[in-house]
Amino acid sequence: MIGRDSSVNRTPPPRLLPSVTTPLLTLYSAALVLALAATAPWWLRELRPAGKYREGFAERLGRIPRRRLHAPAAGEVTLWIHAVSVGEVLAAVPLVAALRSALPHARCYVSTTTRTGQQIARARFGADSVFYYPADFAFAVRAWLRFLRPSLVVLVESEFWPRFLIEAARTGVPVAVINARISDRSWPRYQRLAALWRPLLGTLSLVLAQSDRDAQRLRALGAPAASAIGNLKYDLPPPLPTPLLDQLRQAIQAGAPVLVCGSTLAGEEALLLPLLPEHTVTLLAPRHPERFDEVAALLQASGRPWSPLSLWRRDPQPIAPGTLLLLDSVGELAPLYALAQVAIVGGGFLHAGGHNPLEPASLGKPVVIGTGYANFLEIVTTLRAADAIRIAGLPEIQQTIAHLLADPAQAAALGERARAVCAASSGATSRVLSALLPLLQPQPALGTGA
Incomplete structure (x- = not known):
């Protein structure tokens, strides 16, 4: 049972113990350098002009884009919120709004790791406050800490990077982890490295987990008094209609059933497409934009009529049953679930951990997912208990x-039933806000460290 009050345990970050952390940190840093060297050919390929990691590479290495980012003023309360990718960014949207309302004179910065997360974050929060999270090297982390001078760092979900946690602790910056989780797949890896994680997680000022099981695991790894407080993702409001949604509604032939297959991963489209009924209008939305061309080639080879929506929207034509549509843009999927007679959420048909089913569920759509949903266990378990989702291999x-x-x-x-679960499970944002605000009270400095 998840606690629903805001009474959570908070501890100030203790000083790191070099005798415990230094040997393991040295090994970690060496392993990181070796891994970077071993994957150098891959990185060189990805840093080409069309590579997905070229954008933001300098930011990841600690170079501050001063022309784009506004530097905080002296004495200004500054919040650094890190959200890895699209799901974490969207989960943070209500919280950032609540923080800005509660602290109107504070400045909120948001970092992401993925390019798609960056695009969504810039659209939601403004490009002048969004940047790429630094690589876990001391020089990169320190550069961003010096520039932002954060009053508080908030990590969305379990984004633990050893060097980052150490540098934040050395500068006395409180770090909170919200919506924290440790999946069944990740848990054995954390346990094997428990000697590394215990002193590192012991530096955290606040840990708010999605479920009691997540909180138990985090406490076992050394996180101070981790508390279960609910899942921020239930607090996302249902997506609003968009012009593209209205265009499609007008174009799809009356009575034609629509399937929306969202957030599909590599290999899933090829497996799903032959199994889906051919009399439906089927909209496919790959999770990663670098795969749009690959999926387009698959649809071209299918023999069925198809169109990329980027092309169709320039000259909208009637859409007949049997048509395949490719959503080849970022950030437009959620409202399009409103078209669906059935929503299929990818990521779980090849056991990649699954993706969030709450976007279609919040619209009252029947949701089907695959059997590999380990990354969304708490959400799926809650929906299953209410008979509000279908799981199918x-x-x-x-x-x-x-x-x-x-x-x-x-x-x-x-x-x-799925819509009702979303409504009944909401409220985590206000509880998280109540737990975060006390961390912004003046705290004793812990030293600067080297």
Whole structure:
């Protein structure tokens, strides 16, 4: 059971113990350098003009884009919120709004790791306060800490980087982890490196977990008094209609059933496409934009009529049953789930951990996911307990979708149960806000460290 009050344990970050951390940190740093050297050919390829890591590479190495980012004023309260990718960025949206409301004179900066996360963050928070998270080298981390001079660092989910935690502790910056989780897949790896994690997680000022099980695991790894406080992702409001959604609604032939397959990963489209009914309009939205061309080639080879939406929206034409549509843009999927008779959320059909089913669920849509949902265990478990989601492996998905399309009343009831779960499980943002604000009270300096 997740605690619903804001009474959480907070501890100031203790001084690191060099005798404990230095040998392990030396090994970690050496391993990081060796890994970078071993993967140098891959990095060189990705740093080409079309490579996905070229953008923001200098920022990752500690170079501050001063022309774009506004430096905080002297004495200004500064919050650094780190959200790895799209899911974490979206989870942070209500919290950033609440922080800005509670602290109108504070400045919020948001960092991301992925390019798609960066695009969404800049659209939601403004490019002048969004940047790429530094690589876990002392020189890069210190450069950003010097520039931002954060009053508080907030890590969304379990984004633990040893060097970052050490440098933050050495400069006396309180670090809070919110929406924290440790998946079944990650737990054995954390346990094997428990000797490294215990002193590092002991520097954290606040740890707010998604569930009691996550809190237990974090406490076992040395996180001070981790508390279960709920999942921020339930607090995202249902996506609002967009012009593209309105265009598609007008163009899709009346009565044509629509499937929306969102956040699919490499290999999933090729497996799913032959199993989906051909009389539907099917919209495919790959998770990663660098795969748009690959999926376009797959649709071209399918023999079915198809169109990328980037092309279709320039000259909208009627969309007949059997048409395949490719969403080849970033940040537009969530509202398009409103088209679906059935929403299929990818990431779990090849056991890659799954993706968040709450976007279609919040719209009252029946959701089908694969059996590999380890990264969203708490959400899926909650939905399953209310009979508000369908889980199907590849052998069962054809029948599962056919049943939902054949029985609209059953599909609608499934979707309404999912919507009700989203509403009943919301509220974590206000509890997180209440726990974070006391950390912004003046704290004793811990020294600067070297």
